[in-house]
Amino acid sequence: MIAVLIAEMSVQGLDYRRVITKVKVTPKKPRGRAKRGHFGGYPQVVLDLGA
Numbered sequence: 001m002i003a004v005l006i007a008e009m010s011v012q013g014l015d016y017r018r019v020i021t022k023v024k025v026t027p028k029k030p031r032g033r034a035k036r037g038h039f040g041g042y043p044q045v046v047l048d049l050g051a
Contacts, residue, residue, distance in 0.1 A: 009016040
């Protein structure tokens with residue numbers, strides 16, 4: 001949908017870049033057990049098998 005809108009704006013001669021730069025993007029906060037740098041966190045307990 002977004003690609004179609006941007007393409008149509010370009011065809012109509014509208015500057016979509018100017019519109020996009022007005023949008024303030026804030027990063028999402030991790031939820032659940034997710035830890036920074038690890039997708040989905042650690043869903044299982046790490047076992048020490050004495051290896």
